[in-house]
Amino acid sequence: MDGGKIVLANDTGASAREHDYNGALQMRMITALLVDDHEIVLEGIERVLSLDGRVEVVGRARSLSEAGVFLDEMIPDVIVLDLRLPDADGIAGIERVKKMCPQAKIVAMTGYGKAAKAGALKNGADAFLTKELASDIITHTICELFPANRREQDFVQKLSAREVDVARLVAAGMTNNEIARALCVSKNTVKTHLGNVLRKLCLRDRVGLALHWRLKEQRGAPDNHPVG
Numbered sequence: 001m002d003g004g005k006i007v008l009a010n011d012t013g014a015s016a017r018e019h020d021y022n023g024a025l026q027m028r029m030i031t032a033l034l035v036d037d038h039e040i041v042l043e044g045i046e047r048v049l050s051l052d053g054r055v056e057v058v059g060r061a062r063s064l065s066e067a068g069v070f071l072d073e074m075i076p077d078v079i080v081l082d083l084r085l086p087d088a089d090g091i092a093g094i095e096r097v098k099k100m101c102p103q104a105k106i107v108a109m110t111g112y113g114k115a116a117k118a119g120a121l122k123n124g125a126d127a128f129l130t131k132e133l134a135s136d137i138i139t140h141t142i143c144e145l146f147p148a149n150r151r152e153q154d155f156v157q158k159l160s161a162r163e164v165d166v167a168r169l170v171a172a173g174m175t176n177n178e179i180a181r182a183l184c185v186s187k188n189t190v191k192t193h194l195g196n197v198l199r200k201l202c203l204r205d206r207v208g209l210a211l212h213w214r215l216k217e218q219r220g221a222p223d224n225h226p227v228g
Contacts, residue, residue, distance in 0.1 A: 033079045034059070048135050051139075052139045064088045067079070075103055097124075127144070141215070163193050166190060167209060
């Protein structure tokens with residue numbers, strides 16, 4: 001690393017470069033370049049990421065051309081890429097970014113629903129988010145791409161058995177009253193457990209918890225505690 005940049009030696013093989021690159025991640029924050037043509041979106045994402053402390057925004061761009069100027073100077077760990085930009089659209093944008101910076105992970109993001117998800121992931125994106133949900137799970141999504149920087153590799157291990165029960169039922173869409181009846185506890189007890197879960201997993205609210213839990217289940221996270 002030189003002056004804050006990741007420097008890749010020209011005389012080493014691909015496997016050695018990958019080892020050095022991933023090893024460096026264990027000693028610093030994840031660096032991110034944000035690419036979106038709406039300044040308010042850039043500001044919002046940067047603000048959310050700054051609250052966590054694991055991801056540092058090292059650049060913001062309003063187009064792929066601006067992103068290219070940045071990428072000539074620095075290699076970020078991850079690029080958060082809007083799929084609708086003035087000078088690139090959808091899959092073409094992902095392909096161009098991959099050519100400009102093949103080392104970086106790409107989190108594709110769109111404000112037009114999940115229709116583009118399959119195509120984005122098939123054509124090079126490492127993760128996919130809709131803008132309406134990005135503020136709740138973008139930090140966790142990015143950190144999932146870099147195992148050395150996860151705080152929650154085995155996130156269930158951070159929770160008590162009853163907290164796991166509450167989290168699972170929240171993810172299933174149940175209200176606090178419904179959870180209280182299902183677990184034969186008071187509503188206040190449910191609220192206490194839910195508060196503990198949100199604090200331990202660094203989440204803002206039950207919507208973020210539900211999204212985060214479902215994402216973990218899709219990726220095979222352990223969930224072995226029975227309800228009851």
